[in-house]
Amino acid sequence: MPPEIQHHCGLFGIYGDPDAVEKTYYALYAQQHRGQESAGICSSDGQEIDRYVGMGLVTEVFDRQRLELVRNPIAIGHVRYSTTGSSAHVNIQPLLVTYSRGQMAIAHNGNLINAKLLRDSYEDAGAIFQTTSDTEVIVHLMAKPDHIKHHDTLAHVLRHLQGAFSLLFLFPDRVVAARDPYGVRPLSLGMTAQGAPVVASETCAFDIIDAQYVRDVQPGEIVTLDRKGISSHYFVEPSECRPGHCIFEHVYFADPASSIFSENVHIVRSAMGRQLAREAPTDADVVIPVPNCARCASMGYAKQSTVPPGRGFTTSHYAGRSFIMPSQGQRDLAVKMKLNVIKEAVRGKRLVVIEDSVVRGTTTRGKMGALRAAGAKEIHLRVASPPIRHPCFYGIDFPDPNELVANQCGSVEAIREYLEVDSLHYLSLEGMLSCVRFAPDHYCTACFSGHYPISVDEPVTKFALERHQLRMFE
């Protein structure tokens, strides 16, 4: 599934640690799965902010010797999903700007619904934009004299933003974290062994630097990390916040070792696998995951069912930057560069194959074909989430709804025919929601259900903006 969905973004911030920049480097590395296109670190010595960013993986962007020179004790970092085009360099985050109050850096995970509207209005007022990112709107809002006049500029500005946002700001003397009133994207607070406060999209970032998870940044909350320690207030009263956590973070995005929305991802996925076994039991010889994402769900399925777990694929550990030469069949080879079927493990077998989710369906179809070619007798595909049918306006870059296999085929039976499997079952919406801790209405299930917790006034906004962006920069 990875080739079909672009991941989005990962954040990290730290205040008051002599190795702040190094720890940011490792924390971004641990969150690399949240964004592979670019990486950046802004850090401060308390007075001035340094920016070090680049296109590529964390290990490609940062040079050890240069990184060692930046000994600043305050830092924020960002990894970003993949786009194309030579101009993409301008969009690398954290974004660093100067305004009337001095310097400000910003890192954003999520998507603003009203960015286009705000941007148009600012352009009309004479503003110039150098990126195509919705994040640049936020710095314009922060810099507006009317807003600066407010005793709490940030709270004032955040109340104007519509959509999903986990945000980190770096001012020369502090790090500020904020999360939208719906808590769509995860954001957690932690503490290093030395007592420096940290903030990250996922708790796996804490593990690599030996920090302990403390609590989540709450929906509607602003948390400031500065010399006075951690202080907090709300830009939207907790009583007015209605959680809408992205269930797809649990289904696919987050690392299994992370805890998000107050529970561990691996545990949730295993439960989804067990629930899937209850909803769609199968008489078969072996349960195999589509690597690597569905391994957690696959184990849950096997444990709940009577079918023993097995392994059908090997995966390449070196898939990073391979290229495919034109004379070869492109799609098949792309799949083969990433995995290989263990023929002897599937030949003549009746397989239960577990996928975490199916987006376009082309990659899944390729993998099913490979299993068939290796001699699988029966293939029973079980998907540990419901069919994806709707766009995400809150930060996940699904393909156009028309390209989703669930919309293209319509019925599950039609999808089954397209994927050329013997049977196909998706986990039900209710079943999926039964596997997480909070009440069903505390999650955003829009991509599955079409129910959008944050009203989308102009449903075409996103596409108009994207088209605008394409016109501008490709």
Place this chain on the structure above:
Amino acid sequence: MPPEIQHHCGLFGIYGDPDAVEKTYYALYAQQHRGQESAGICSSDGQEIDRYVGMGLVTEVFDRQRLELVRNPIAIGHVRYSTTGSSAHVNIQPLLVTYSRGQMAIAHNGNLINAKLLRDSYEDAGAIFQTTSDTEVIVHLMAKPDHIKHHDTLAHVLRHLQGAFSLLFLFPDRVVAARDPYGVRPLSLGMTAQGAPVVASETCAFDIIDAQYVRDVQPGEIVTLDRKGISSHYFVEPSECRPGHCIFEHVYFADPASSIFSENVHIVRSAMGRQLAREAPTDADVVIPVPNCARCASMGYAKQSTVPPGRGFTTSHYAGRSFIMPSQGQRDLAVKMKLNVIKEAVRGKRLVVIEDSVVRGTTTRGKMGALRAAGAKEIHLRVASPPIRHPCFYGIDFPDPNELVANQCGSVEAIREYLEVDSLHYLSLEGMLSCVRFAPDHYCTACFSGHYPISVDEPVTKFALERHQLRMFE
């Protein structure tokens, strides 16, 4: 375990395919696990040989546009294990030389026991050497006028070599494959969909280019791929060959999707896991593999026992080229860059942890410590092979015997204490050998048993040579 053993080498050859160079590229990529230090392709248009080699991963060494320019229909390729030092470039294979008969390229997997002796003798006769590789001795032997006079120079030369060798030669008009009389390292023949003969260390190289496995190159056999097709003869009569296949290829080296020594690696490893469960059953809550190598054995163990399978670690997909900054604790971080414990999956649990093998023990110890720190209640380590106590003279670069944990600690109980686990069991030698197809005396188990199928006249040879090499090139 990977950081403790350097992999060795992988080979590929193809004759008469318009995309021979491309297919060699993909076949090397699929065998990347056999060597990450350097990669090279020599190819011929029927008259002249072109050499394209470099330090690094296959995807780093070869440039797509440059590779497309080399449209030669005959090729051999090589991936090589990691060493250090600036001079290593001279050792990249295939090696290409000119001698009285014209050009010859050679690629080698294995290790020659009598290389030092032969090299000394050649140097005394006036030969000059430009590499520190034992392979260079072979080309000197091939070029010797006395040997050229022989009607079958290659057979004559191969009979003089002692040790393990799977070899590929590229002459301008043909590819020649040969395997030592013990068949220590794997070497298989295949056929592309278009009918071109191919040869590879592992069959996973065939899968990626849509070639079919035909048969193994036999111990003592010379196979020639040329315009007349495939022809074969023996430099040592089959009746005089005594197979001594490296059992460690099944335990650790080879890809689970490959078939070597006539059976699939995944199937063998699963059987080893099952046998381990029979020999060392455990009362526990969950079976988890030490990623990623022990996944096959772990499934076998769980299937045979009553303990359900689970997952205790996540692994980084981006571990390739990370660096570690000096201010961090080096070893712990090195482990953390590669994997992370899923705390919620191990906390309070009684774990059966499956390792494929234990070499120095330091990495295993680190992983066990990480499980303990995450709250594991009990850790029962089960190793799907016997203790490693002896050096390999046939091509696997184990550390010095003194550095092997089994020798340092002596008894299994002492190893258990060192690894700080609640119980420890290794698979027995007999148990391991019961999981493979051929009779026990058809395998080399020297690293476990100390029984060397090929007599090692000067047991210090290897180290002397290595010390010699160090003196020369570091």
Place this chain on the structure above:
Amino acid sequence: MPPEIQHHCGLFGIYGDPDAVEKTYYALYAQQHRGQESAGICSSDGQEIDRYVGMGLVTEVFDRQRLELVRNPIAIGHVRYSTTGSSAHVNIQPLLVTYSRGQMAIAHNGNLINAKLLRDSYEDAGAIFQTTSDTEVIVHLMAKPDHIKHHDTLAHVLRHLQGAFSLLFLFPDRVVAARDPYGVRPLSLGMTAQGAPVVASETCAFDIIDAQYVRDVQPGEIVTLDRKGISSHYFVEPSECRPGHCIFEHVYFADPASSIFSENVHIVRSAMGRQLAREAPTDADVVIPVPNCARCASMGYAKQSTVPPGRGFTTSHYAGRSFIMPSQGQRDLAVKMKLNVIKEAVRGKRLVVIEDSVVRGTTTRGKMGALRAAGAKEIHLRVASPPIRHPCFYGIDFPDPNELVANQCGSVEAIREYLEVDSLHYLSLEGMLSCVRFAPDHYCTACFSGHYPISVDEPVTKFALERHQLRMFE
């Protein structure tokens, strides 16, 4: 002298040529002497603007294969002088932004005196800045709604700018060139063999692409290149423009093959050399130039005097990216990496040495020392311009006035002592001005005379801004 003065910037624009991007590449290459830190090309297909920029020399920034893909017929390009610091990437020009009217790219040669004032005022109004360049102020001015309302926004904006500016704008459908009312920096119009209009800082850019010089863009003029051809109007009436051409362009900056301010640089420099010989004749054996800049003046001097011309130095053709190792004496080696004395040509000779100008004096001193060490009997230094004593506010990055040798030493005799030469003469201000075509008051001689044609309201402005920049980005 080159190591002591940072060059400034070079511009090029072209409209309606199928090879517009390639020609921009060559035209920037030909103007590389005007800026070595970064290079950039913005080009348009008539609707959208593509930006391709990078740090380094023109030949380093642009990749041939990628450049070939950009087939846009409208383009502007920029080379920029050297600064330091990792953040410098944001300052690369052309700058590309989006505002209410769409896209706009800008390239600037010169320096705005009131940039700090305008920037402060814009920041107070809520603007955010992403670069530390004065150029960003211009795009804010262009985007301001009050200015957009004007029927001629650009003219309106340009009338607000104080200082030196040769500007190129790229809008999706046109190139616009403008020059300040003083014409401080050069800017010329030309025509390719195929009839496409071009504009460049120096005419040497026309030579390399086989374009013909047409005329200079006039002080106060706005020239538009679009589908209707070339059109022109004035934002300041010609009658109100008082030319103040930078005489230092003739003395040092411009390429000898270029014509600027209506006359050829080589011819002017030769005349300065002849005038220098009239003002400061010398009884000596040979006239040698300090390479390479003073070759034109040196020939003029020799021709006018009775002293024969000669050669005292060789220069490295490979000096580009050399590094100097710490154990060596830094400054001496830096000089030696660039030139070498021909000992046999100077030994025992009475030398007239011609410099174009002397800034800090350290490099000149080093060269004189090398001549002395090689056995020169007498060294008579003749400088083909007056002493530099004052800062430039119009785009040349001289060191701090306190670091200028003429200020440090005071009298010419004191400078002579510092440089350790037998005699020293500078060209007089009147003598220098007698070598150019227009009346003396048509040139800016501020760095020599302290007379500033454009009033500098806050003489400290520049340094305040620079300090501000340092605070922000270093």
Place this chain on the structure above:
Amino acid sequence: MPPEIQHHCGLFGIYGDPDAVEKTYYALYAQQHRGQESAGICSSDGQEIDRYVGMGLVTEVFDRQRLELVRNPIAIGHVRYSTTGSSAHVNIQPLLVTYSRGQMAIAHNGNLINAKLLRDSYEDAGAIFQTTSDTEVIVHLMAKPDHIKHHDTLAHVLRHLQGAFSLLFLFPDRVVAARDPYGVRPLSLGMTAQGAPVVASETCAFDIIDAQYVRDVQPGEIVTLDRKGISSHYFVEPSECRPGHCIFEHVYFADPASSIFSENVHIVRSAMGRQLAREAPTDADVVIPVPNCARCASMGYAKQSTVPPGRGFTTSHYAGRSFIMPSQGQRDLAVKMKLNVIKEAVRGKRLVVIEDSVVRGTTTRGKMGALRAAGAKEIHLRVASPPIRHPCFYGIDFPDPNELVANQCGSVEAIREYLEVDSLHYLSLEGMLSCVRFAPDHYCTACFSGHYPISVDEPVTKFALERHQLRMFE
């Protein structure tokens, strides 16, 4: 002329200096004009030799940080001329090998006439070759047991070599320099300020490291630099050596600041220019050199004649690695990337243009065309050496004799027509030889006169060898 002749090689060696590797780096940099394709340094700590080589310019091959790690006090270095092809990496010098006596590195400037013969004979005896360079033959000769038996192996081997060779050997404990009995290529001894002996192809290498020239290595001499200081003996008695110094080193190759064959290059070239003025006086307005090579000769010409010196071209300081896009006229642009005509300096003028030599003539023709296009009234080309008509077998890579303009056109009048100039004169052979210190028969003038001081038994040898090389490696 540079694009038409490939330079050859430059050497440097040093014994017993703590900064030996650094000084080798600078000394190679100073001799970069002798070879731009590859560079290499072999250094020793007294016991083991380290090799650090690469393709490209000195500044590209060596990384400062890595170079600093090699603190060996004994070193030799080599820069090599340009060839093409991916296999060229194997030919980079110094070559480092192991033989029965241990390690040996070798660096060679020149060309062996009997290399093919020796190579064939060695291959017949079973030797293998890994390079296509004639230098590899020398190491085979050195390693031969029969030769090692000799009490002075090196002298014995050198007596077998036919052709031109300035050689440096590095053994772990010493540097050995040797020069063929004809002294074809230059080789000089010097002494650093700290008293370490050095050896270099050209004395400009001494200047950059503050070493003093001591004397030339004599034809037929072997000089050893070791802990006992400098010792010398002859492999051919001085009385039997007949000097045949390459006059083309003075005409074109060597740096003007260097002294070779006991006199300064600039002084010799100036004398050639004066002699040319005597032989071919011209009534004209200005004398201009074809940049940059002919500047010395041009000054000599002007001084001797009544025509004043001038400047007609500017040259790019950034010409290094430019590329030319296919849509542009290749040859014209290649010339324009390197130089530009100062139109105002040549328009309407009668020019005397000085070239140092003319090889193929195409580049010269292009430059003459550019002068004509700029409006030159008359062009009188004066070449400061005779017509080149014969191949060099001693190390200069002239094009095939059929491609030399002097052979293609035949008469000087025909060449004049081809070059499209108003008059053309070459310096006479006698005139050229009158400008150097030693008797005419002490110089090799083969490329001009066809008289070869070292008999070339198989005049086709070189081409056979080259064809052989092409077959092997392209």
